[in-house]
Amino acid sequence: MPTINDILRTIEAVAPLSLQESYDNAGLQIGDASAECTGAIICVDVTPETVSEAAARGCNLIISHHPLIFKGLKNITGATLQQRAAILAIKHDIAIYAAHTNLDNAPTGVSHTLAASLGIEKVSTLEPKAYDPTTGSGAIGDLNPPVSPVELVDRVKAACSSPVVRCSTPPHHAISRVAVCGGSGSFLINEAIKGGAQAFVTSDVKYHDFVDHGNDIFIIDIGHYESEKCTKQIFYHIVSEKFPNFALYYSELEKNPINYL
Numbered sequence: 001m002p003t004i005n006d007i008l009r010t011i012e013a014v015a016p017l018s019l020q021e022s023y024d025n026a027g028l029q030i031g032d033a034s035a036e037c038t039g040a041i042i043c044v045d046v047t048p049e050t051v052s053e054a055a056a057r058g059c060n061l062i063i064s065h066h067p068l069i070f071k072g073l074k075n076i077t078g079a080t081l082q083q084r085a086a087i088l089a090i091k092h093d094i095a096i097y098a099a100h101t102n103l104d105n106a107p108t109g110v111s112h113t114l115a116a117s118l119g120i121e122k123v124s125t126l127e128p129k130a131y132d133p134t135t136g137s138g139a140i141g142d143l144n145p146p147v148s149p150v151e152l153v154d155r156v157k158a159a160c161s162s163p164v165v166r167c168s169t170p171p172h173h174a175i176s177r178v179a180v181c182g183g184s185g186s187f188l189i190n191e192a193i194k195g196g197a198q199a200f201v202t203s204d205v206k207y208h209d210f211v212d213h214g215n216d217i218f219i220i221d222i223g224h225y226e227s228e229k230c231t232k233q234i235f236y237h238i239v240s241e242k243f244p245n246f247a248l249y250y251s252e253l254e255k256n257p258i259n260y261l
Contacts, residue, residue, distance in 0.1 A: 031095025
C-alpha cells in the first residue's frame with residue numbers, strides 16, 4: 001500500500017509546487033503524509049460532504065483542485081463550511097491535498113487538457129514563464145479545419161458539460177485559432193489577442209472585459225466549475241498510471257455550486 005506521500009509525489013512530478021503562483025496555497029493542507037494511503041477521493045472543491053464521503057469509503061486522502069485552506073484561518077469553530085470540512089477531516093484522520101495553480105501552470109495541466117478536449121492542435125502555452133516556455137498560464141493553438149463561431153460554442157458546451165455560455169458578438173468569419181484558460185482567465189485576454197487567437201475560452205469574465213475586448217476577439221465565458229472539472233480526470237490519470245490497483249474514486253457527492261434555471 002502506498003503512503004500518502006507516495007501519491008503526492010506522483011502528482012507533484014507532473015505539477016511541482018514550485019509552479020504555483022505566489023498568492024496560492026497548494027500542497028498538503030491537513031494530515032500526515034507518512035501514513036499509508038487507504039484510498040483517495042478526487043474533487044474540485046473540498047466540502048463537509050466530500051470529507052464524509054471519503055470517510056464512508058474508507059479513504060484517508062482527498063485530492064482537490066481548489067485549496068480548502070487558501071487564506072489563513074484565525075479560528076476553527078465550525079462557523080464556516082471551510083472550518084467544518086477541516087474539523088471533519090481532522091476527526092476522521094483524512095489528509096487534504098490541493099494542486100491548484102501548479103496544475104494550472106503545468107505543461108500538461110488544466111488549460112492544455114481543456115484545449116485538447118476542444119480539438120485544438122499545435123498547442124503552446126499562452127503566457128509562458130520566463131525560465132521555462134512549456135510552463136505558464138493558458139494555452140493557444142489551431143483548429144483544423146476551422147469552425148464557425150456557433151460550432152465552436154457547441155463544441156465548448158459539449159466538452160465542458162456546460163448548458164449555457166456567455167459570449168461576445170460572434171464574428172462573421174470561421175475560427176481557426178483559439179486560446180483557452182481554465183478558471184478565471186480574463187487577465188489573459190490581451191495575450192490571446194497578441195497571439196492571434198480569434199476566440200478565447202475561459203470563465204469569470206467581467207462585463208467591462210466584454211465591452212473593451214468583444215470586438216477584438218470572440219469571448220466564450222463558461223462556468224468556473226465547468227472550465228476546471230477536467231482536473232478530476234487529470235488527477236485520476238496521474239495516480240492510476242503509477243498505482244493501477246490503488247483505490248481511487250471520483251466524488252459522487254460533489255456538485256457544481258452554480259445552478260442554471
